[in-house]
Amino acid sequence: MKNTIRQVFHSPKFVAGFAIFVAILLVMFIYPLINPGNPLEQIGVGTFAKPGTYISLYDAAKTNTQTLRLPEAADNRIAARLSMDDRVEMINWFGTMNISVEGLDINDTDALIELWNQNYDPSARPEGMTSAKINYYKRLNNSIAELSASDTISIADYDEEGNLAVTKTISDTDYVNTKDVANVKTLPLGTDNFGRDVLKELVSATGTSIRIGLIAGIVATLIGLTFGLLAGYLGGVVDDIIMFVTNIFTVIPSFVLLILITYSLGQEQRGAAIVAIVIGLTSWTWTARSVRSQVISLRNRDHVNLSKLSGHSLIRIVVMDILPYIASYVVMAFILQVSSGILAEAQLSLLGLGPKTTQVPTLGLMMNWAMLYSAHTNGSWWAYFPVILVITLISFSLNLMNTGLDQVFNPTLRD
Amino acid sequence: MSEMEKARRSVDFADKPLCLSGRGVTKVFGIGDKKTVAVDHVDFDFHEGEFVSIVGESGSGKTTLSKMLLGLLGQSEGQILFQGKPRDISSGRKKKEYWKGIQAIFQDPFSSFNTFQKVDAVLLDCINMRGGKGLSKQDKYDMMTEACNFVNLKFAELTNKYPFELSGGQMQRLMIARIFLLKPKILLADEPTSMVDACSRATILDMLLNLRDETGMTVIFITHDIGLAYYISDTVYIMEHGKFVEYGKADEVILQPKAPYTKRLISDVPKIHEEWDLSTVDLLKTE
Numbered sequence: 001m002k003n004t005i006r007q008v009f010h011s012p013k014f015v016a017g018f019a020i021f022v023a024i025l026l027v028m029f030i031y032p033l034i035n036p037g038n039p040l041e042q043i044g045v046g047t048f049a050k051p052g053t054y055i056s057l058y059d060a061a062k063t064n065t066q067t068l069r070l071p072e073a074a075d076n077r078i079a080a081r082l083s084m085d086d087r088v089e090m091i092n093w094f095g096t097m098n099i100s101v102e103g104l105d106i107n108d109t110d111a112l113i114e115l116w117n118q119n120y121d122p123s124a125r126p127e128g129m130t131s132a133k134i135n136y137y138k139r140l141n142n143s144i145a146e147l148s149a150s151d152t153i154s155i156a157d158y159d160e161e162g163n164l165a166v167t168k169t170i171s172d173t174d175y176v177n178t179k180d181v182a183n184v185k186t187l188p189l190g191t192d193n194f195g196r197d198v199l200k201e202l203v204s205a206t207g208t209s210i211r212i213g214l215i216a217g218i219v220a221t222l223i224g225l226t227f228g229l230l231a232g233y234l235g236g237v238v239d240d241i242i243m244f245v246t247n248i249f250t251v252i253p254s255f256v257l258l259i260l261i262t263y264s265l266g267q268e269q270r271g272a273a274i275v276a277i278v279i280g281l282t283s284w285t286w287t288a289r290s291v292r293s294q295v296i297s298l299r300n301r302d303h304v305n306l307s308k309l310s311g312h313s314l315i316r317i318v319v320m321d322i323l324p325y326i327a328s329y330v331v332m333a334f335i336l337q338v339s340s341g342i343l344a345e346a347q348l349s350l351l352g353l354g355p356k357t358t359q360v361p362t363l364g365l366m367m368n369w370a371m372l373y374s375a376h377t378n379g380s381w382w383a384y385f386p387v388i389l390v391i392t393l394i395s396f397s398l399n400l401m402n403t404g405l406d407q408v409f410n411p412t413l414r415d
Numbered sequence: 416m417s418e419m420e421k422a423r424r425s426v427d428f429a430d431k432p433l434c435l436s437g438r439g440v441t442k443v444f445g446i447g448d449k450k451t452v453a454v455d456h457v458d459f460d461f462h463e464g465e466f467v468s469i470v471g472e473s474g475s476g477k478t479t480l481s482k483m484l485l486g487l488l489g490q491s492e493g494q495i496l497f498q499g500k501p502r503d504i505s506s507g508r509k510k511k512e513y514w515k516g517i518q519a520i521f522q523d524p525f526s527s528f529n530t531f532q533k534v535d536a537v538l539l540d541c542i543n544m545r546g547g548k549g550l551s552k553q554d555k556y557d558m559m560t561e562a563c564n565f566v567n568l569k570f571a572e573l574t575n576k577y578p579f580e581l582s583g584g585q586m587q588r589l590m591i592a593r594i595f596l597l598k599p600k601i602l603l604a605d606e607p608t609s610m611v612d613a614c615s616r617a618t619i620l621d622m623l624l625n626l627r628d629e630t631g632m633t634v635i636f637i638t639h640d641i642g643l644a645y646y647i648s649d650t651v652y653i654m655e656h657g658k659f660v661e662y663g664k665a666d667e668v669i670l671q672p673k674a675p676y677t678k679r680l681i682s683d684v685p686k687i688h689e690e691w692d693l694s695t696v697d698l699l700k701t702e
Contacts, residue, residue, distance in 0.1 A: 301526050302521040302522075302523060302526045302527040303526060303527055303528055303529045303530075305485075305487055305519070305521070306519070306521065306527055306528075307529065308487065308514075309485065309487075309514050309517075309518055309519055310514070310540050310541070310544055311510075311511040311514055311515070311544055312540075313507070314507075320529065320531075320532070321529050324529070324531040325531075
């Protein structure tokens with residue numbers, strides 16, 4: 001046993017898979033300690049806030065300022081405000097007015113604005129251009145002029161008589177240190193459609209999904225193992241009946257069965273555990289069949305005959321003389337079942353048949369929410385891509401572990 | 416032929432009580448066109464203390480017959496009598512009782528052991544089966560040591576080892592130690608020497624004979640080697656296509672064979688028809 005484990009940890013594939021899986025588990029346990037709280041808490045209003053650091057404007061305005069005269073500040077400001085779409089439209093305008101843009105870099109804001117200011121003619125009416133487009137260019141020109149002008153922002157408050165009075169002006173050289181601002185929040189993966197922190201949700205969802213995978217794997221492996229052992233060892237009528245049931249389950253596509261069962265359970269009954277058990281109940285056939293075939297090859301071995309001659313009971317023979325020989329195989333099957341359980345949950349949830357949506361996030365539910373709110377069409381990659389990445393990593397690590405185990409165990413299975 | 420062998424063979428087993436006998440024992444596999452008759456209406460009488468060899472080629476039905484004798488396989492037809500009474504192995508409890516009277520050594524020592532159990536567990540099992548569950552630890556240890564001494568193994572060296580850490584010959588000797596502890600009425604040895612080297616073979620055969628002499632058990636020795644059967648057995652049954660074509664005392668069957676199949680088997684043994692003299696062969700000498 002000790003030797004086997006040592007051997008397993010010498011397989012580079014297994015170690016790589018194990019390392020990835022343990023890393024995922026560590027993050028799962030440690031992150032909630034660093035960042036506690038309800039993962040489903042809606043911290044944002046509105047959908048899909050971009051990943052990044054958010055600084056409270058209110059607090060920043062009330063924080064003491066430092067004056068910094070940074071030479072590139074004005075340019076950066078314009079560059080950040082002038083969107084790529086606007087830049088493309090500016091180039092298009094140069095095109096219609098037959099102005100050469102050769103050597104002009106679209107990202108070179110200075111050169112672009114200089115060329116624009118030299119050539120833009122508000123009164124020009126190029127042929128074929130709609131008046132809406134002409135107005136768009138006028139607005140664009142105005143905002144460029146506004147951006148270029150150095151200005152201050154005034155903060156006004158109501159005084160005792162109810163009149164607005166300027167209490168503070170913020171000039172373009174005023175800076176605050178982020179350490180002085182009371183509220184700064186970094187959202188590494190932004191927020192989802194309900195304004196929830198995606199990273200926190202993702203960590204919690206990973207945990208739930210792995211639990212679902214484990215429960216599904218345990219249920220499937222237990223059923224498959226019991227049926228396989230009984231059918232293989234007892235043979236005869238028991239074998240026929242079990243294989244008949246197994247064949248029926250094999251013929252019916254298990255995913256369709258899964259959909260039907262979860263659908264008929266109804267939204268209210270579907271907790272994460274129930275979904276996991278249902279997944280387990282529909283995916284044991286493969287294990288049962290392969291365990292059976294392994295047991296059939298083992299049951300006529302001399303050591304089993306000898307154990308019978310020693311008067312051992314059926315249970316003892318199965319547990320002591322057959323189970324150890326297929327244990328490695330069962331562990332491998334279990335790992336694959338966990339992996340496919342996680343995938344099955346993701347598929348079910350994507351179809352809207354996952355666990356109840358109000359209690360726990362799962363990887364599948366996160367994808368479902370992202371899909372329902374069109375994250376994939378409005379470019380909010382952070383709502384679904386990290387989820388896909390985590391699912392891939394989990395499956396990949398589990399499959400890698402499985403391949404590693406296969407390499408270690410197969411030579412002994414062959415003899 | 417040495418004096419010892421002569422003495423051994425002069426015993427007339429026909430007078431001894433019956434230990435295991437069969438009447439019309441048949442085993443059929445499959446049905447219809449695919450029907451194979453593995454064992455075809457065989458009759459046999461094995462007496463107490465007799466060393467019986469069943470000789471036949473591969474596929475002659477030896478192993479099927481041995482499995483039926485052990486009760487691991489039911490017979491399709493016929494009756495097997497144990498100590499003169501019809502054998503009853505209809506329930507698990509009765510089977511257990513039957514197996515106290517009959518034990519086996521199999522061909523392949525490497526697959527005879529559960530590789531996940533230590534040597535101690537194998538031997539302890541036997542002590543427990545003989546009702547020694549309540550014995551003190553020291554008593555059990557002494558019994559295991561005695562059994563190992565009988566087969567020239569040192570229990571102190573084997574304890575806490577796994578069977579796969581032993582050589583094939585050691586494993587097969589451990590199997591005999593197991594039989595020594597169980598002391599069954601009948602030992603069925605299914606080609607116990609075919610997977611071990613020539614040196615261990617002689618040792619093992621010698622041990623089987625010693626075991627028979629010491630405990631008076633019936634040994635049913637299944638082999639394809641008619642020479643081997645001649646050297647060690649009292650009675651020889653020749654099996655061809657599931658039938659006993661000839662049987663009788665070893666000397667009679669092998670020195671004056673009647674059935675053409677027996678003649679062929681004998682002619683297949685190299686150098687054997689020139690001289691049927693045991694003194695020229697050192698098979699039974701231990702090293």
